[in-house]
Amino acid sequence: MGWQDEMKAWFSSLKPVRPVEMIGLWRGAGIPSDHPFDGVLENLGWFGKRFHADMRADALLFQWRADRLVAIEPGFFPIRLAIKAAPFGRTRIARTWLFYLQKALRARGRTASLALQPSGEGATAAMSYDRQPIIDYFRRMNGQELAGMMCIEGDARRYFFKLRRIDATAATEG
Template identity: 25%
Template sequence: MSLSPEQHYEQLVIGRNLKAQDVQAAFDNLQPIKPESFVEAWKGANVNTGHPTEEKLTGMRWAGKTFRSTEDVDPIMVYDNDGRRVSNADWGHARLRQIEWNGKVSTAMVYDDFPIIDYFRYVKEDLIAGAMDAKTASGGTYYFYLFE
């Protein structure tokens, strides 16, 4: 029995030392997601492709993202020394928009103060695939996922 695109993505991202092109192919096969799917706080995790952003976010104690509305998003939540989720003010705020990327229109998060767009795809109700495209970043696209 063959796997659905969603099942394939789930199995792929639990691996280590993944090839970015394999993750990109799996991401591109996923369905778009609507902005209404983003409510409240989502935990975040790296997809292990060796991208430099993985180490940077791990060092920051990245917790995920918080969505209050399409116009009010904390794009980088971290754990403070007491283990609480707090917004990393250095990364400012963001908003959600429907944007085409790799042939699909889906929800994307546009940072207010940085040339960064995070593109999202639906995996299942409690799991969202993410791809960060940063104009100034080295290493290509950074892949991550959000979960509840």
């Protein structure tokens, strides 16, 4: 059994979460799983995700400055190209480019929808991206942390991450 299979089994063993439980601001971090995106988002300054009461979401929040979050439009990056460019995404040059391009890449609204979706045995909260063939499934790790599993249509590999609920006043939107 490979690392990806072990991670999928671990994720499936966690308890489901309801979409309404996810409303709020969450700080994210990748969980190494032999996926091409391992380490990429952290290098680029990924902060996490924000889920709104209308079941819409800011799928990709980045830390711009210590006191400012910026929601990036995931549709700017074709997912297949992003996977191929993943090694570049772990470089200092990529981090610098994203910093300077953040204003142009800023989302003009919420970029994903949150709903209950079938996942293994039962259903759990899942976020479907508006302009990408991606669904992030969520399960509960403990009282304040969730595990996420990003599924890209047509790709058997999964990217795993965790989210920790934080106080929304700890960061402001840009």
